[in-house]
Amino acid sequence: MENPYYQSHQKLPFIAHAGQQKINTAKVLVIGAGGLGCPCLQALAGAGVGNLAVADFDTISLSNLHRQQLYTFKDTGKQKAITAAKHLRKLNPFIETQGHQILVDEKNILELLNPYDIIVDATDNFETRYLINDACVVLNKPLVYGAIHQAEGHFTVFNYNNSATLRCLFPENESQNTLQSCADIGAYNITTSLIGNFMATEVLKIILENPQVASNKLVCIDALSATATSFLYTYNKANRLKSSKKFTLKSAPSVLNPLEIIARAKNQEVWLFDVRTLAEREAFNIGGVHLFLDEFVKTNTITFSPSSFYVFYCQKGLRSKKAVEFCQKMGAPNCFSLKNGLAWDKKILQKLSKL
Secondary structure (H helix, E strand, O other), rough: OOOOOHHHHHOOOOOHHHHHHHHHHHHEEEEEEOOOOHHHHHHHHHOOOOEEEEEEOOOOOOOHHHOOOOOOOOHOOEEEHHHHHHHHHHHHHHHHEEOOOOOOOOOHHHHHHHHEEEEEEEEEOOHHHHHHHHHHHHHOOOOEEEEEEOOOEEEEEEEEOOOOOOOOOOOOOOHHHHHHHHHHHHHHHHHHHHHHHHHHHHHHHHHHHOOOOOOEEEEEEEEEOOEEEEEEOOHHHHHHHHHHHHOOOOOOEEEEOOOHHHHHHHOOOOOOOOOOOOHHHOOOOOOOOOOOHHHEEEEEEEEOOOOOEEEEOOOOOOHHHHHHHHHHHOOOOOOEOOOOOOOOOOHHHHHOOOO
């Protein structure tokens, strides 16, 4: 007997019974449970993706809720990935969901991605996007990608049947690493919903082997003007080779967790630097010097001592890593980023604030 939950879907000629069976047996991982990830996850759960997983290390804040409607007011402060998985099971009890409450990095990404058929990049920074892209190239996984900027957004599919990759469309450069996040410039919830749902559509087209998958094509949406524009881009062998080498190159660690910082502080003087916005700092901080990241990169106002070590922190550990990368390029010693930013337990953060 057919499940009535999928009755309407199976009436569609491009899905039908056979297509719904494919969807019900698919394994999809969405990385990022924020503005793009939430609508994408909701659509995929409703469609019946049989094994649906989400990875995110962040917690839910009140300012997220207007665009992350998978959560409720009662979820504020809870872990995003775990909470998302629970709500998705309530939305569709006929699917399996899993929440990976982790910060995706070079050490865990290959193991994380390996069990899934399709990967969705719903993150909000280029450092993580390149990492996900490179892992998908190494593992030969199709990657559905989307991004927004206020009322505009775009989406595409990378590494599908040997198509172009993220590096083919957006060659890595320093300017991308300083792009502002939604926390800095705002996010239009209509745009996040539109792009998130278009990303889910691409996932379903891949599962159904639909010939109209948006590979080698970037589709741009303007929510205010109600227009859509598409651009073609091409495969570049050198970029694929760069991705394939990503996990064979080793570099010195540039992040420390709180316990590692506390241990080092017993023998060295530690300096803390907060590179977040003023509003974020006023809401909560663990002390240290306040630096605006863009101004710091332009002026480099710090005189570093080899006898001390320097820890930069931000909300998630992304902007602080950019600050550390800049310091390393300037030849500054002993500079580190607080791993996961301020996502640690408050008791641990209090110990850091007393250093």
